[in-house]
Amino acid sequence: MKITGDQQLIKKMNKTIVLDTIRQKQPLSRADISAAIGLNKATVSSLVAELIDSRLVNEIGPGESSGGRKPTLLLFNKQAGFAIGVDIRVSDLLAVLVDLEGNVIREKSVPLADSEPGSMAEQIRKTVAQLSRRLPESPYGIVGIGIGVPGLVDETSRVVSAPNLGWDNVDLAGALAAELGDNIHIDNEANAGAIGEKLYGAGRDSLNLIYLSIGVGIGSGIIVGGELYRGTSNFSGEVGHMTVAEDGPLCRCGNRGCWETLASEKALVDRAASLWKEDAPSLEEILASAKQGDKDAVELLNEIGSQLGVGLANLVNILNPELIVIGNRLSLAGEVFEDAMLGTIKNRSLSYHRKKTHVAFAKLGIRSTALGAASMPITAFLTDPDVSVQETV
Amino acid sequence: MKITGDQQLIKKMNKTIVLDTIRQKQPLSRADISAAIGLNKATVSSLVAELIDSRLVNEIGPGESSGGRKPTLLLFNKQAGFAIGVDIRVSDLLAVLVDLEGNVIREKSVPLADSEPGSMAEQIRKTVAQLSRRLPESPYGIVGIGIGVPGLVDETSRVVSAPNLGWDNVDLAGALAAELGDNIHIDNEANAGAIGEKLYGAGRDSLNLIYLSIGVGIGSGIIVGGELYRGTSNFSGEVGHMTVAEDGPLCRCGNRGCWETLASEKALVDRAASLWKEDAPSLEEILASAKQGDKDAVELLNEIGSQLGVGLANLVNILNPELIVIGNRLSLAGEVFEDAMLGTIKNRSLSYHRKKTHVAFAKLGIRSTALGAASMPITAFLTDPDVSVQETV
């Protein structure tokens, strides 16, 4: 067991801090870094030299003088490598190729005819291969693959259960390892979405945030102190099955009055169907009607917004987050139901709590999960560039 | 800004790890420490020498040989100093004097005639003085004071609101600093209780736990990864105002169907009163009736247990904790309502989540908060013995 520290630990920590500083405040000089983090100029110089050696940082020439010698500006080499993020949804799959800053280089959306684990693995392999062809020249190539799955993923990356895919206890990482290497990160789609919004989207400046993924059901990713909170079995964040109405409608989980029976896309569509005596209309259809001024549609969306507010107020009271980010499909209708939602939150949360809590919609839109998934291997790589395996697909 | 590391940081970390190892596994030898944490024997010897110098560790002579030279056994000097923990309740105040291991040396319970901030501060001063008289000889004396308050405490230790005491924006620490020094830690009573149970009680082995304080209302302390989760404004854990029945009874917070309107001590007493058409009976009276076989009383308690289960299931689904500890007054009736409570949790939580979640009652009983409060200055002192101020009261 090695839990204690030595000088290598210090060096690694400081190197990571220097790199993070460059990533956040670039372009900047060695002197800027020293001033920003309090590390001695000599130490910064030495660490920067190593970062340049490993091609994670580039010099881009002199900057403006502020009364003395011109600084040499440094830039994070965002193209030192790439990562692929995959968002497995119910009827399609979104895959993105990103650079180390999370910028999308290529993107591919594939409809899924079949969600059986074997053909899913095959589809992912194919898509990854397509995205990886003719990469820009880079020292590290593809540093890893991240996958967001609509289901419970345990601490060993096994998909324990994904009802919407009909999966039980599927070892997706194992199925992919042979061809794609073992640098594959698998997590729940809401967890990935939370990380995505935290790193690249609406949550950049927040340490404590909750990302709500509202689609067929409601899932969430909870970020505490800048890091994903995983719970005991990596199963945290199943907020959709929080009881908000003890004697409410029956949920597929067997319980009554679960939040997602009242506030999800499915809840909306079901209500619209029974109201209009139609075959289930799509979210897009309902939204279009509402935007054209259909009173029923607007009222339906307001009702859903208000029900969303009930659960959100609970989360505000329990977790006192800085930020709640609403993502996935239902956020498409955000502007319609926003006022109803905020009104309910205001009525149902404690006044001291809501003061500092903001509610926002996902800035990455439909890509939160794919980008968050891609960020997982990137973070691993940047934390430990030498250990992470280089891949060639 | 000093966020980077140097050798002093390493040394401090390692010293803390050595001390923690001694505290957890004592009595043990220097060689045992080296084997347990992987630090070089020489380094351990040098750090232990400093700990002995600062009188936090004692040698207690040779242990059993295991085939070679006898080890010199080390013991944490739990009487190197003391701390005082205060639990402010609605009608009384519990104060404990503990050693550095959290063992209660002296204890004092004081009924409160008046909860006005000034007289409360006076009462605390008096009680602290009484507990501090004729301390056992010790190098550090009283290392600090911790206070648990039934209300919202912000990040600057100010009591923003404590409805049951009639307090608004009270600076209790400031009022006490003149006489008791500035090493005073103030926090919400449920947060303190959570820390208490984590360190000394039912949660010793759990990294993720929720402590529920069920008295007049329901509060909670949430421990994530071994540390208290504080939220954005230090206001996390107000679970009592989670909506579990959208159209339920009106709560004093203005909302409807808050958990604490259905499952607190007050909910129990109110129901008993309206059922028996009596002046509100006390929890103790209801409990006594139930134990004598009074069917109404038993059923009442079961109903409360079942309502507790609803909210608990929500917490299990949202936070996937290892352990839920139920404390404060309502836990007195725990054995009566336990089955009803567990049954509801089982019905309303997701099967994968509840598998690893245990529910327990507070092991420290009525002292969870006082002991947790006392632990706050102790932790600060042991993390940084030199900086922490020595006090003489």
Added chain:
DNA sequence: TATACTTAGTTTGTCTAGTAAACTAACTAA
């Protein structure tokens, strides 16, 4: 009972990484 082996703990010299201070480099201002 002598000898070999074990285990505990200390001493010594080495290495790594951060620091301060002096230095070179390159600029601005007057």
Added chain:
DNA sequence: TTAGTTAGTTTACTAGACAAACTAAGTATA
């Protein structure tokens, strides 16, 4: 020009962890 300022490097020093050799003190066995 010259003085002053800012950027970045070099050099000498220091703290602290480590490995290896050592002392101390026991057990096991021939």
